[in-house]
Amino acid sequence: MIITLKNNKGGVGKSWLTLQLAHGTQIATEEKVLILTSDSQNNIKDFAGINIEINEATGLETWIKKGDGDLIRLRDNLYFIPIAGTHLRGDIKNNFLKLITELKKEYSYIFIDSTPVMKLDDIFIEQSDGIIIPTFLDGITTTSIENFIKSVSLNKIKAIIPNRFNNTKKEKFYYEGLKNILADENIELISPIPQSAILGDLIDKGKTIWESENKKLEDIKNSLIKVIREIL
């Protein structure tokens, strides 16, 4: 099963949420889980506390070109293919389709941290069984979500995750707006994930929320479990 996290707006927390959902899914299912990214910052490995320099030989580009490459092991049965950020040439689509077919044999769940670069975006969406949209609660991002929802199959959109919530009047207004947009759709709009010092601390320590016993994270955990339920 392929799950893509997507929002054309940067900084909404795609990479961090991809890692949390992938790790949560791995723990819940005990299956092999893989994360792919098209974000050349490769923040996922940092969020997971892994310090490895990425070069072209270990990137997604090599996998797409040769059908093979290096893997970064983030946790037990949780792997990551980073991207080196080089320009992709040749028949990217067909090569990616071949690669994903092979990876699906090995991994029960493949999470894609998708950024609108490197011609891969549309192929990711096309291949996905589910799409998750992380978002800010502001006017521009809400409009971009509306447009995105119109452009893809509604059945594929599993959840919308409002992230970095500061509990302002405006944010609450846009949350209600999103609720109205989604009222008749079968899409889970989860409670906003607050901007929090505890999360910042976890990122610094290279831990996921599932590795913390902090009671203050219970609400966030429950919200993300709702999303995982939609995926499974």
Add this chain to the structure above:
Amino acid sequence: MSSLSKLKAEIKERYKSTFDFETFEIDNDTKNEVIKREANIFKNFEKYSQSSYEICKSLYEVSILLKGEGSFMAWYQNIGLTKDKVSELLKRWQLYINMPDKIPYIASLSNQAVKIITNKNIDETTVLKLADKGIKKVEDIKKMISPSSSVLPKETNENKNNIEKSITSSNDLNELKKLIKNKELELKNLKSLLAQKEKEIENKDNLLLFKPSLATVELLFLRENNIHIDLDDYDLISDFNIELIFDEIKENTEQVIKLILRENNIEKRNQHYKALLEEKNGTINCK
């Protein structure tokens, strides 16, 4: 237990397969792959059941909204639905609201099964019994709604041993009593038929006194006029379920035949049938 552990436990429970892999000597890797896909089938069937429920619900709601307007048919045709499909979905909806705890069972019923068990002659208790036992196959449903016993063979003299084997509980004894009662009734009817026949032959120049049963007349008519009904359906023929058989007859004729069946006078009914046949160029095939 943390919320993620709860989910983990739930998933483990959900993935339990009851298939006997050992008997078929299936290796562990293949077994795990099959179980994964089995779980996927179940998960998607749950989604399908819910979708079926939602489709029927929405259709029913529109049928109410547009009832007064008289535009329901135009509306469903516009979205590509046929009269047959709408009828099936609305009948399925009746089952969903009558048995809200049996959504997966109802969703798994074939169109023909829905048609049979929503027939007005089938009482609610029988439908509940079918759902409780999870009976889905049309032939099994037909057996259960047929007046003869479901646990006993149809021909009692055909296999006495089978009857003995079938009786294991007091319920089965009740079924046997019911069967005997039916047979006694059948015998009584035959005796009465014999008496009528004798009288008929005796008074053949007089006014016709013999009136065969409703089902016999219908059957003769169907045969004479080349209306095809499957052999299985003949087993079901009886006064109370004759309408069920006619339900099988295709779309355009269904309503007409139902109207004809409301006509008490057999002669008039035959006239209606003849007119219907002429309209259909001499043949009606129900399958």
